[in-house]
Amino acid sequence: MESRTAEESIAAILAGETSSAELVEDAIRRSEDDPWGAFLARDGERARARAKEIDAAAERPPLAGVPIAIKDVLSTRDLETTAGSQILKGFRPVYTATCVERLEQAGAVVVGKTNMDEFAMGSSTENSSYQLTKNPWDLGTVPGGSSGGSAATVAARQVPWSLGSDTGGSIRQPAALCGVVGMKPTYGAVSRYGLIAFASSLDQVGPFARTVRDSALLLSHIVGQDPRDSTSLDWWKPIEMPTAERLDGVKIGVIQEMLDNGIEPGVKAATEAAIATAEGLGAEITEVSLPSSRHGIAAYYLIAPAEASTNLSRFDGMRYGARAEAEDLLEHFERTRGEGFGPEVKRRIMLGTFALASGYYDAYYARAQKVRTLIVRDFVAAFENVDLLLSPTSPTTAFKIGERVDDPYAMYTSDVCTIPMSLAGLPAISIPCGLADGLPVGLQLSGPAFSENDLFSAAHALEQAIAFDATPAGVA
Amino acid sequence: MSTAVALEPVIGIEIHVQLATRTKMFCRCSLSFGDPPNTHTCPVCLAHPGVLPVVNAEAIRLGIVAALALGCEIAPRSVFHRKNYFYPDLPKAYQITQFDEPLGVGGHFSVLQPDGELDVGITRVHLEEDAAKLLHLSSGGRRAGAEQSVVDFNRGGTPLAEIVTEPDLRSASDAAEFLRQLQQTMRQLGVSDCNMEEGSMRADANVSVRPVGSTELGTKTELKNMNSFRFLERGVEAEIARQVALVEAGERIAQETLHFDPSTGELHSLRSKEEAHDYRYLPEPDLVPVVPAREWVEEIRSTLGELPVDRRRRWMADFGISFEDAEVLSETVELGAYFEDVASRVDPKSAANWIRGELRSQLKDSGTPPWESRATPERLAELIQLVGDGQIGSSAGQEVLAEVVASGRPPAQIVDEKGLRQIQDSDALGAIVYELLAANPKEAEQLKAGKHKLIGFFVGQVMKETKGSADPKKVQELIRERTS
Known part of the structure; x- marks a missing residue:
């Protein structure tokens, strides 16, 4: 069966050419045939039942019963949710995340949960405590991370779309490495209720899809204020389906710092070609500097671990999840957490605990927050002159499995182009803009808060002009 | 050291x-x-x-x-x-x-x-x-x-x-x-x-x-x-x-x-x-962050009413009641309101005494709080007034209060029904005193000779004769007049 985009699937269902049951069955079959290791848990039985229900309903819901995969960081009732960690092995939540609930109400059918770096900490999905996920473009390379499973499953066409979460680039970077569209909305656009927290002030849920329009469609069904999340925003402008083919009058700033050091030549070439394409579509291209962004990684690796160190404290083996045998309370905590968390998670908990320690708080956490403010100011200044910013999404294409596991700093630099937008809470999208040595290159567009419609519009025009139509070998 | x-x-x-x-x-x-x-x-x-x-x-x-x-x-x-x-x-x-x-x-x-x-x-x-x-x-x-x-x-x-x-x-x-x-x-x-x-x-x-x-x-x-x-x-x-x-x-x-x-x-x-x-x-x-609107805070402030400390201070200054009375009576909002109501009708010190003393003890068994009892502030105030005016004695007052607590009827009505009003008439009482002194010559002589303890004996006899309706103070005065 030919793989359709979500939009095409909905049209085909409405035209009576296919049914939700048929599409869901195909997705289940594809998810079970998983040489990429994208899936951690599958929910075939409930998915089939749900598809049947939707097909039988008098009125079809807007998403018509199209299958979807969900990053394992989102809580799904009765469906094992581990966040990639042994400490949650076998954990079946009692509730469903708001964004997933909204998608189910809109008629999307969840077929399974995708692999990820443990607690979303990583850029290669190699930190999953369960399995590796392989990049469909080259099984010897990583899919990026932390939402590697959600990116790979869309690239491998197991499902037309999926949900991921992005804290410092965890949607955009794997989207870039897997040659799909990945989008991180404005902080607060999508409810975080049910998203297992990594760094609360940075985490956002967002879509993976093969097209910008599918991305917009998916986001349109999950945005909006949620009474269960005090940081969610009143989303007063609906997300529109983009149609633009030109970029006339759109001012695009190219972030200088992100085209200089450490950018692979192939990535740079594809980015420059995309810039030329944008110019050809009528965009006004200027150079923009974000001087404080060079401190982004340093600030991020204090703020995110600090928040993570307290967010992950609840995993104490008392009420749910893995629990180690122990003689006394202290040993219980030490052994449960010592055995339940992987090395990268422990590293970040230690880092965050240190950064918050009395006497160090001002030197580390408070200072990092000041840097964050400076980065926000850089963006505010930039958006006085341009509508959108452009950069590569990742400085490199997909790297070899194992290549960076022993070098945390090299791994951390994977997110050098995506972290500044996360720190500033801004929306950003990654679209494929070409291949470098046979591997996809991602182009990142970012805009001011609430500029989702403008971002989708520009990304759609560029997507149409770039006409990236390569597919990984062995994927149909 | x-x-x-x-x-x-x-x-x-x-x-x-x-x-x-x-x-x-x-x-x-x-x-x-x-x-x-x-x-x-x-x-x-x-x-x-x-x-x-x-x-x-x-x-x-x-x-x-x-x-x-x-x-x-x-x-x-x-x-x-x-x-x-x-x-x-x-x-x-x-x-x-x-x-x-x-x-x-x-x-x-x-x-x-x-x-x-x-x-x-x-x-x-x-x-x-x-x-x-x-x-x-x-x-x-x-x-x-x-x-x-x-x-x-x-x-x-x-x-x-x-x-x-x-x-x-x-x-x-x-x-x-x-x-x-x-x-x-x-x-x-x-x-x-x-x-x-x-x-x-x-x-x-x-x-x-x-x-x-x-x-x-x-x-x-x-x-x-x-x-x-x-x-x-x-x-x-x-x-x-x-x-x-x-x-x-x-x-x-x-x-x-x-x-x-x-x-x-x-x-x-x-x-x-x-x-x-x-x-x-x-x-x-x-x-x-919690950012309460100024207007909301002011609205809340306006609903606070009088704080217990201010109420107690006011009672002590305006009503002249003691620290201890104010402490006890301000225990709850309801008791405080009850007291204020009674105190606005009669002497506040008497009001405090009656509420803390007799009313409390009479309600003790039923556990009914004063403000829910049949002794409404109006009734209690009427009763306190009758006692204050010497219309009835304090022991009769207790009896009347018991009836008010039981039935909620006006104290004056109860007093009349039970004939509890004290005889204040000096002529009527004087006649009784005269008769009693005459009927008990030995005791009358001793009293005249300075055995003051015997005054109690004669007061008791008068009270007995009048079935308790005489004002004992008045009786004492009359006996003194006639034996000095």
Whole structure:
């Protein structure tokens, strides 16, 4: 069966050419045939039942019963949710995340949960405590991370779309490495209720899809204020389906710092070609500097671990999840957490605990927050002159499995182009803009808060002009 | 080394009051006391993966009520923090509390005393959530040697206001009295039921000593969780005595946290300064700052009404009632209102005496509070007036009150029916006195000769003759006139 985009699937269902049951069955079959290791848990039985229900309903819901995969960081009732960690092995939540609930109400059918770096900490999905996920473009390379499973499953066409979460680039970077569209909305656009927290002030849920329009469609069904999340925003402008083919009058700033050091030549070439394409579509291209962004990684690796160190404290083996045998309370905590968390998670908990320690708080956490403010100011200044910013999404294409596991700093630099937008809470999208040595290159567009419609519009025009139509070998 | 310098204790109190909301601080679970364990829980208060807190607006309102009643400034912006530590009764392994930007700061509270007022500075009022309840089970039911510890999460997430005083108290009894009057205020404002036995009001005391006249503070110790006024007073007294003895022996006070065991009167160290936690405070990223609108705060202020301390002060000044009367009568809002109603109709001092004395004792058995009894303020005032005017005697008054309490009928009607009105007529009484003196010549002679005790005998005879309706004072006067 030919793989359709979500939009095409909905049209085909409405035209009576296919049914939700048929599409869901195909997705289940594809998810079970998983040489990429994208899936951690599958929910075939409930998915089939749900598809049947939707097909039988008098009125079809807007998403018509199209299958979807969900990053394992989102809580799904009765469906094992581990966040990639042994400490949650076998954990079946009692509730469903708001964004997933909204998608189910809109008629999307969840077929399974995708692999990820443990607690979303990583850029290669190699930190999953369960399995590796392989990049469909080259099984010897990583899919990026932390939402590697959600990116790979869309690239491998197991499902037309999926949900991921992005804290410092965890949607955009794997989207870039897997040659799909990945989008991180404005902080607060999508409810975080049910998203297992990594760094609360940075985490956002967002879509993976093969097209910008599918991305917009998916986001349109999950945005909006949620009474269960005090940081969610009143989303007063609906997300529109983009149609633009030109970029006339759109001012695009190219972030200088992100085209200089450490950018692979192939990535740079594809980015420059995309810039030329944008110019050809009528965009006004200027150079923009974000001087404080060079401190982004340093600030991020204090703020995110600090928040993570307290967010992950609840995993104490008392009420749910893995629990180690122990003689006394202290040993219980030490052994449960010592055995339940992987090395990268422990590293970040230690880092965050240190950064918050009395006497160090001002030197580390408070200072990092000041840097964050400076980065926000850089963006505010930039958006006085341009509508959108452009950069590569990742400085490199997909790297070899194992290549960076022993070098945390090299791994951390994977997110050098995506972290500044996360720190500033801004929306950003990654679209494929070409291949470098046979591997996809991602182009990142970012805009001011609430500029989702403008971002989708520009990304759609560029997507149409770039006409990236390569597919990984062995994927149909 | 011993010191001849007199030492004074310096005491500050930290009080936790459980706010009288329907639901918990950060989720919609209902509050309960005494329900079966773990029946008031949800993913949020059990800290399941992915859940988020949402602030209870009613808790903010009650916090503002408390802070305003304590004369605090309401912060235009206050912030919740995470206070991190691992313990089985803390499911998130952090408590959401307020740290350096509390809800209210810089207030004071006047403690009324028989001989004046004591002004206690209020450092801050902040909001937080309570921990769950740990129970230690063993076959003998004792904590020592417990075989199992279990957690009841019903209490976890209960909204609390923490009130911190300046070190303005100088004795254990002042500390207890402060706490009593604070309890009364918080109860009457509906902030909390402040039940110390059930733990809805808990107090910790910071205690130090210093030479009288010194303005520096000595090293303090913290006494944890005293669950009655008496324990607080005894615990603080014991700690003052311990510190004074140490200082007089030339030893240093160690900064530590102590537990007072009321059954033995002993103090046990819970932890020293070195063992203190590093709570790694972090601004709670899951919540936005509390920014109460000015108009809302003013609206709340306008609903506070007269505070108990102001009411008591006014009664003592305007009604002339005693400190003790004012204390007892202001115990509840309803009793206070009842008293005011009666006092507006008759002499307030008499009103206070009747309510505290006869009315209270007559209602004791039924347990009916005065304001719900048939003795309405109007009826009670009528009765007090009859007695005050000498229309009936005080013992007849008691009888009439019993009837008013039973039937709610007008006292004057009861008096007439029962013929209780006192005979004031000097001629009528004089005739009776004359007859009695004549009928008892021996006693009359003795009385004339100076055996004054016998006056009681004749008064009794008159009362008997008049079936108690004579005014005994008047009778006494008449007997004196005729025997002198």
